[in-house]
Amino acid sequence: MNINNRNYPKQKQTIIGVCMDGTSYPYYEAAKDVMPNLQRFIKEGSVGMVKSVIPSFTNPNNMAIVTGVTPKVNGICGNFYWDTELQEEVMMNDPKYLKVPTILSELSKNNRKVAVVTAKDKLRKMLAHNLDGICFSAEFANQATLEENGIADVEQGLMGKERPGIYDPYISVYCIEAGAKLLKRQHFDVMYLTTTDFVQHKYAPGSPDANDFLSKIDFWLGELDKLGAIIGVTADHGMQAKTNPDGSPKVQFIEQLLDAQDIKTRVILPITDPYVVHHGALGGYGTLYLEDKSQLGAAKDYLLSLDGIEKVLTNAEAVEEYELPADRIGDLVVLADSSTTIGRTPDWHELDKVKEGLRSHGGEHCQEVPMIFNKKLNAEFSEKLASGNSRNFDLFHFLSNGFSN
Structure with missing residues (x-):
């Protein structure tokens, strides 16, 4: 069949x-x-x-x-x-x-x-x-x-x-x-x-x-x-383990960091689900939507300068490389290295649930x-x-x- x-x-x-x-x-x-x-x-x-x-x-x-x-x-x-x-x-x-x-x-x-x-x-x-x-x-x-x-x-x-x-x-x-x-x-x-x-x-x-x-x-x-x-x-x-040497979660809060660069974004973390005890909505993959599309190049360059951020792809690049649906992934797709997770802002996550030994994926x-x-x-x-x-x-x-x- x-x-x-x-x-x-x-x-x-x-x-x-x-x-x-x-x-x-x-x-x-x-x-x-x-x-x-x-x-x-x-x-x-x-x-x-x-x-x-x-x-x-x-x-x-x-x-x-x-x-x-x-x-x-x-x-x-x-x-x-x-x-x-x-x-x-x-x-x-x-x-x-x-x-x-x-x-x-x-x-x-x-x-x-x-x-x-x-x-x-x-x-x-x-x-x-x-x-x-x-x-x-x-x-x-x-x-x-x-x-x-x-x-x-x-x-x-x-x-x-x-x-x-x-x-x-x-x-x-x-x-x-x-x-x-x-x-x-x-x-x-x-x-x-x-x-x-x-x-x-x-x-x-x-x-x-x-x-x-x-x-x-x-x-x-x-x-x-x-x-x-x-x-x-x-x-x-x-x-994989996603921690700093002291055992705390290793996170780049990219929405907060981009905001500090005067680049306004909506960051979406597709790991988010009802089971936050598992991972605190922290994983190795995120997508973002830019308020001002002309800042796409600046956002990409800045994100790539951050420790632990491994890849930043445009919508078209992500569709090509990972066979993703273009209408559901935003302007940029961000991937972290093996020991880093991607966050929005510290206040957005329930960090107390993953304060020790965070293990995640993405x-x-x-x-x-x-x-x-x-x-x-x-x-x-x-x-x-x-x-x-x-x-x-x-x-x-x-x-x-x-x-x-």
């Missing part, structure tokens, strides 16, 4: 796409002694490194994965953006912002049984858009109904326990566990399971908390594997993520994965075409 100009033929086995939010390969390497199932996937299946879309944030990458195309095509280029028609800053979590259908919805309309579980409810509406199947969030599993989510009584009927809170590391484990329990209960052709990155924002690779979390994820990946599914595990982005340095399959890819797709040119949004194309049927 052709969806967004890519082919997704039906497989005899269940195909499961897993997005491990914020999980770069060093997490798995450091946890290899407590992740026997994933280590078996790596040894007996297939593994390679792929690139996420820029900005390396949750919504753009999840929607790229489930549409199989770039933000320029699907329209989703942040968790948050400036709506020029409404003249408002809005969450980009409404299906109206999607410019193309999802793979999940199109397959569900063509006799494929589809189930989706997301840790964060902010993704659910877009993942569920026009979907004829099951789609619920672990965050609001207690509110799931047949009418809205295709399933009711998730906590007791499916899981046998209450959901953890959104800032509990095990909300993501609950998400993968829900996928395994759904598949034990009935057959699905396609599943998508996508977690949250609270652990990765708080704990570095190899830390006891990160490894404990990943060991529990590994158990449920093993249960999915036992059920005979073809599993592909990737990520929406990586994660720029190119969090773009490389693993793609791991529990079974061996065929020669054509094994070569594609080994090339280093594949993207995380190729996940369902690999799952649908990369294995003998």
Whole structure:
């Protein structure tokens, strides 16, 4: 079946796409002694490194994965953006912002049984858009109904326990566990399971908390594997420490700094979402709108002079380089280096929530993520994965075409 100009033929086995939010390969390497199932996937299946879309944030990458195309095509280029028609800053979590259908919805309309579980409810509406199947969030599993989510009584009927809170590391484990329990209960052709990155924002690779979390994820990946599914595990982005030597957040408050240069701007930080405990709305990518367009050159030059600011692109340059939608990214796109974040003004951010050990993402340095399959890819797709040119949004194309049927 052709969806967004890519082919997704039906497989005899269940195909499961897993997005491990914020999980770069060093997490798995450091946890290899407590992740026997994933280590078996790596040894007996297939593994390679792929690139996420820029900005390396949750919504753009999840929607790229489930549409199989770039933000320029699907329209989703942040968790948050400036709506020029409404003249408002809005969450980009409404299906109206999607410019193309999802793979999940199109397959569900063509006799494929589809189930989706997301840790964060902010993704659910877009993942569920026009979907004829099951789609619920672990965050609001207690509110799931047949009418809205295709399933009711998730906590007791499916899981046998209450959901953890959104800032509990095990909300993501609950998400993968829900996928395994759904598949034990009935057959699905396609599943998508996508977690949250609270652990990765708080704990570095190899830390006891990160490894404990990943060991529990590994158990449920093993249960999915036992059920005979073809599993592909990737990520929406990586994660890096963004701190000064004293452990405080390393931030360039570019709206305040430009204002001091008499360059008036509206800075938009597309990492912004309801989960500010994770990151305080501080990431490695931002866009800005200039009041006076004639100051574009001056703004770009000034920003590039700042420590930690790595790239400043015009709208046209950003569209070309990162395949972004021109109507949703402003006049300039700003990217920070591996240890710096971009802010608006100190007062705008809840800095007390990230005063120690800030870890975040958004720029190119969090773009490389693993793609791991529990079974061996065929020669054509094994070569594609080994090339280093594949993207995380190729996940369902690999799952649908990369294995003998």
